[in-house]
Amino acid sequence: MEFRRDINGLRAIAVALVVLFHFGIPGMQGGFIGVDVFFVISGYLMTGIIFSRMRKDSFSVLGFYLDRARRIVPALACVCFIVLLVGWVLLLPGGYEELANQVLGSLTFVSNFIYTQDSGYFEQAVHDNWLLHTWSLSVEWQFYLIYPIAIVALRQFFPLHSIRWFIVIAAILSFALSIYASGRWPTHAFYLLPTRAWEMMVGALVFLFPIQKSHENKMLWEAVGFVLIAFSAVFISSSVAWPGWLAAFPVIGTALIMLQARQDSPLTSNPISEFLGKSSYSIYLWHWPVVVWMHYFGLMSNVLWVITGIVISIVLGYISYNYIENVARKKKTSLTKSSIRPLIRIGAPTTVAAIFSAAIIFSDGYPKRMSDDFYATMEKLDLPRVTNGWCFYDVNTNEHLPIGSKGLECRRGERNSALKGLLFGDSFAGHYGPFWDQLGKELSAEVNSVTTNWCYPSTNDVIYGDVTSRSYDQCLVNRKYFLENASGYDFVVLSGSWKKIYSAEQMQGVYDAISYAARQSKLVIVMATPTYFDVDVRKMYVRSVLFDIDFDINEFSKVGDLEAVEANKAIENFTKNYANVFYMDRSSLFHVNGVPSEVTEENIPYSFDQHGHISIYGSVMAATSFIKSHRYNELAERITEVQRNKSKNLVFMNSKDSENSGSSTL
Known part of the structure; x- marks a missing residue:
């Protein structure tokens, strides 16, 4: 698929909203909707890749998985490894062992299931979860696993252009489940795929139902889309059931902007948006550990530290994008002998982080890191x-x-x-x-x-x-x-x-x-x-x-x-x-x-x-x-x-x- 500046700009807006929300910037109490924007974009891009290649009879499910892994895994594994090193210094054995379990959950893309057993996403206690943000990666990966297989299966019985109606039905059912479950099982509704799939399917439908408009109408509908996203970020808060029916606002807003496909929009096609958009995945990966670190030392109430934390997140994201994420996906994946190199790039960092995590779990968090005097002091603080x-x-x-x-x-x-x-x-x-x-x-x-x-x-x-x-x-x-x-x-x-x-x-x-x-x-x-x-x-x-x-x-x-x-x-x-x-x-x-x-x-x-x-x-x-x-x-x-x-x-x-x-x- 050709590079679209509007989608890259939407990525920038999405990551900016999430980062500002997590750093507690006033007025951004609804910034968590940035993840919903990401989901719509992901659904659009994945559908574009799958359907475009199917039309050329060049689609491979395994090749699709390898491309996704090469895009996501190396930078994720690097973050996990660095967080484990930081945990060695900061965390007590119980917390360190818990972190190792979270790393394994993130690398195997099941962390969203893990977090359904913990505090809700909006509770203060989540600031102890260094990899909480990987729940969204797990949801996306689970969608990637099921979605192409379902399309391949449907294609055995239906023409490619008819499959989009099945996606319409699936999106409606997922949205209905999202509304119902958000009120009844809010934590599970927030973290799990069945109540999130509709957001990615809306992105799929943007690709499958392109709507041509005049230039004037494009500007108008794009503006409506931005208003819906801005309204959601400013006026929606963590007190609402999410993703319930209100999630339709940022999702529809994102879809409207993508439908217009304006490549010269000042909001998505400026140097800042281009920079943040390209680094958005890596910025997203790094910003949350920075937030947790700052909470750990009680720095979030200091404005200068908050600004510093945001800058550090962007710098780390930029470095990660250029020297890990970009390098890992530099060459095209194929199912030939040359595919061994991208497999190594995916497998090596993952294996290192996984082995490190397993060693931490088997050693019960390396309790010998702490002195006997420290344990004697802490013993009286037990139940x-x-x-x-x-x-x-x-x-x-x-x-x-x-x-x-x-x-x-x-x-x-x-x-x-x-x-x-x-x-x-x-x-x-x-x-x-x-x-x-x-x-x-x-x-x-x-x-x-x-x-x-x-x-x-x-x-x-x-x-x-x-x-x-x-x-x-x-x-x-x-x-x-x-x-x-x-x-x-x-x-x-x-x-x-x-x-x-x-x-x-x-x-x-x-x-x-x-x-x-x-x-x-x-x-x-x-x-x-x-x-x-x-x-x-x-x-x-x-x-x-x-x-x-x-x-x-x-x-x-x-x-x-x-x-x-x-x-x-x-x-x-x-x-x-x-x-x-x-x-x-x-x-x-x-x-x-x-x-x-x-x-x-x-x-x-x-x-x-x-x-x-x-x-x-x-x-x-x-x-x-x-x-x-x-x-x-x-x-x-x-x-x-x-x-x-x-x-x-x-x-x-x-x-x-x-x-x-x-x-x-x-």
């Missing part, structure tokens, strides 16, 4: 589990833990004390294990922890997690124990992931558990869910320790915490129905000198992750904070009253026993 000396019976992480009664006996606090407490719930009860160990010693109470994954306090058999998992089986054991033994404890502590339960509309089970415990025990204590962050706070703190940089927890957004606050409030309001239920709120648990805080006095976060869990250290320090609060004095009085009543009951029972013993001897 308190049975495997590290605490009580949370984490059967999801450790499959060697048996399902059954072994998850019902883990005692902390003051051992063998006459005063007995029960800590019951899911991981959000388990992470309070060190808290109740310290508080139990302070209050002279022994606390038995019965906690496992997803098993929030409830009297029914419903959980918000996987009902086919081992944790569900353990949960049934735990809840049976709670129902049969709550009355045997002097006080019962209930805690759970109130946010997840609230969003799953399963709060009635929690209310029933609180009511049941209030009837069975003298005192029930309900604990608030800690703060949810939009990033892994522990990971951010670890980075600050590794590189001796300032840690400011206020830099991290907490949009996901809004629902947790609502859930905490709902729980607190319900506890007011019972005189013997005591609620521990966040402000009494997490503060410094009475001022609510998400970090301790040492500027270390209470949090273990972004999902509301707290670490061993955070749990211990929460106990220290709570003991200094007025709520502790109220709880101590409640506990003292329970002890006093228990002592009175024991004296009464002993006197009754003495009376009965004396009367029996008469």
Whole structure:
């Protein structure tokens, strides 16, 4: 196909939109639509290659694949390799192993499937995914695999010019699925081919249904196309379901511009557009790792750093285009002996990056890169589990833990004390294990922890997690124990992931558990869910320790915490129905000198992750904070009253026993 300056200019616009969006430039909240523009262009070009060669009887599916691989793979493999080298210095073993898996997913073009299991594309946590942007390459490659084979198959039964009507039907079905799935399964709809294929098929239809217009009409319709793209980039935001029906705006806008085929348009045929368009693929590849690197060191709030990051992305893209991408596709691929050279250019960098990734995975992320002192410092920031000396019976992480009664006996606090407490719930009860160990010693109470994954306090058999998992089986054991033994404890502590339960509309089970415990025990204590962050706070703190940089927890957004606050409030309001239920709120648990805080006095976060869990250290320090609060004095009085009543009951029972013993001897 001949070089088209308008399409090259559209590439420039597309990559500019994506780069500006990812670097957080104001007014570009819809810049992610640049990927949709790319998809339309790709569909047009691939269809042009396939149909043009078929008309000349020179099309080969294998040759098509080799051309696509030579265009895409070498630069991608280079980026993957460089990112792995950077990860050696920056990432902890777990994160490094995860990066290696992402590299393999990118090189095999299945990364879009991987990212459907992670955070949504627009969440802050994605800034830890160095190769997130390769999802679009995976979608395109999957389209490349299926599309030519489908056309070849259809050509066996239909004339070439009739096949375009099948593409029309397929595009309509894909668009309909996109609208439906974007509302119901937004993450999968965003990342997967079936809901994206229509965008590439629209590009195909531009090639297959060329429309001739006068010069004046061309200018008008091209202007309409640019307006649709600009409108989408400025007014559409990440809050909409994407790619739903609104994705039609940038897709149609791109199609309109391509239909006009104006080679002298000032917006697409200027030196800047020509430069960015030619380097667009490589700029796209390099810009996202630069964004992640800047987020890693907290540089995105600095305007000068943002500008520098954009410039670096363009420079790296230019170098990559000239010395990797251009060299790799310099000679035409054929299915002869000469095809060995392009195969080497494709296979060599891919093999190196893949072997490096495999070595990282097999070595569990090369943990020996870090010093023993570093691990000793970080150990206290882990989640308190049975495997590290605490009580949370984490059967999801450790499959060697048996399902059954072994998850019902883990005692902390003051051992063998006459005063007995029960800590019951899911991981959000388990992470309070060190808290109740310290508080139990302070209050002279022994606390038995019965906690496992997803098993929030409830009297029914419903959980918000996987009902086919081992944790569900353990949960049934735990809840049976709670129902049969709550009355045997002097006080019962209930805690759970109130946010997840609230969003799953399963709060009635929690209310029933609180009511049941209030009837069975003298005192029930309900604990608030800690703060949810939009990033892994522990990971951010670890980075600050590794590189001796300032840690400011206020830099991290907490949009996901809004629902947790609502859930905490709902729980607190319900506890007011019972005189013997005591609620521990966040402000009494997490503060410094009475001022609510998400970090301790040492500027270390209470949090273990972004999902509301707290670490061993955070749990211990929460106990220290709570003991200094007025709520502790109220709880101590409640506990003292329970002890006093228990002592009175024991004296009464002993006197009754003495009376009965004396009367029996008469």
